[in-house]
Amino acid sequence: MTLLDLWLSRSIPMCLxxxxxxxxxxxFPSASMCPKGCMCQRDSHLHGLxxxxxxxxxxxxxxxxxxxxxxxxxxxxxxxxxxxxxFTGLRLLxxxxxxxxxxxxxxxxxxxxxxxTLQVLDLSHNxxxxxxxxxxxxxxxxxxxxxxPWHCDCALQQAIGGMAHNHEAAARVLCRSSELRDQEGRxxxxxxxxxxxxxxxxxxxxxxxxxxxxxxxxxxxxVYYVRQNQEDARRHLEYLKSLPSKPKKPDEADDxxxxx
Numbered sequence: 001m002t003l004l005d006l007w008l009s010r011s012i013p014m015c016l017x018x019x020x021x022x023x024x025x026x027x028f029p030s031a032s033m034c035p036k037g038c039m040c041q042r043d044s045h046l047h048g049l050x051x052x053x054x055x056x057x058x059x060x061x062x063x064x065x066x067x068x069x070x071x072x073x074x075x076x077x078x079x080x081x082x083x084x085x086x087f088t089g090l091r092l093l094x095x096x097x098x099x100x101x102x103x104x105x106x107x108x109x110x111x112x113x114x115x116x117t118l119q120v121l122d123l124s125h126n127x128x129x130x131x132x133x134x135x136x137x138x139x140x141x142x143x144x145x146x147x148x149p150w151h152c153d154c155a156l157q158q159a160i161g162g163m164a165h166n167h168e169a170a171a172r173v174l175c176r177s178s179e180l181r182d183q184e185g186r187x188x189x190x191x192x193x194x195x196x197x198x199x200x201x202x203x204x205x206x207x208x209x210x211x212x213x214x215x216x217x218x219x220x221x222x223v224y225y226v227r228q229n230q231e232d233a234r235r236h237l238e239y240l241k242s243l244p245s246k247p248k249k250p251d252e253a254d255d256x257x258x259x260x
Contacts, residue, residue, distance in 0.1 A: 038052060047070070047092075048068045048069060052073045054074070055076045056077060058074065060081070068092055073097045079098065085109050085113060090113070090114055091117060093114045094118060096120070098123055099144070100125045100126075105128065106131040108135060119140075124145060124148070125146070133155045133159050135159055145169050152173075152183060157196060175187075175188055
C-alpha cells in the first residue's frame with residue numbers, strides 16, 4: 001500500500017466523522033442554548049426549536065431562551081409575572097403556553113416583539129385579575145383566557161375591545177368581581193354599561209362632593225367670623241354704656257353760670 005492509499009484510508013473516516021458532527025449540530029441544539037430545566041428539540045417542519053419547560057418549578061420566565069424558538073411551553077409552573085419585553089427577540093415564536101401558573105396581571109409590553117408571529121397564546125388557569133388596556137391590542141393570536149379571577153373594570157373593557165378578532169376568548173371572560181355588583185359572576189360581554197364613563201362619573205361626583213365640602217367649610221367659617229365679630233361689638237358697646245359719666249370740673253360750672 002502506497003503512502004497515498006494510506007492517507008486516503010485515514011482521511012475518509014475523518015471526513016465522515018466531521019459530516020456527522022455537522023449534522024448533529026444542525027439537528028440538535030447545544031446544551032448551552034437550552035435553558036436549565038427545559039428540553040429543546042428541533043422542529044424540521046417549523047424550522048425552529050420546540051422548548052418545553054413544563055412542570056419545572058419555574059418562578060420566572062427563563063432569561064436566555066433560544067432566539068429560534070417556535071413553540072414555548074411554560075405551563076404548570078409557579079411563574080407569577082410576565083415582565084415587559086420578556087419575549088423580545090423570539091421573532092419566530094408561534095405558540096406560547098403559560099397556562100396553570102400564578103400570573104396576576106399583564107402590562108402593556110408583556111408580549112412586545114412577538115405580536116406579528118404569535119398564533120396561539122394560552123393564559124388559562126392563572127390568577128389574572130387585571131390587564132393593561134393595550135396588553136392584547138397588537139396581538140393577532142388566538143388568546144385563551146379561561147379560568148381567571150377577572151376584575152371587570154374600564155381597563156379590561158378596553159383590552160377586550162382590542163380583541164375584536166378574538167370574540168371566542170372575550171366570551172369566556174367571567175367577572176369574578178366588578179365595578180358593578182350585579183355583574184359579578186356573569187360573562188363580561190353581558191356588561192352593557194360603559195365602565196370607563198362610569199369611572200369618570202364616579203370621579204366627577206367625588207370631585208363635586210369634595211368641592212361642595214370645601215365650600216361649605218368656607219361659608220361656615222365666614223358666618224362664624226361675622227357672628228363672632230357682632231358678639232364682640234355688642235359686648236364692647238354694653239361695656240361702654242356701663243361706664244359712669246365723667247363729672248364736670250368746677251371751673252367749667254362757673255363759666256357756665258357767668259354766661260347765663
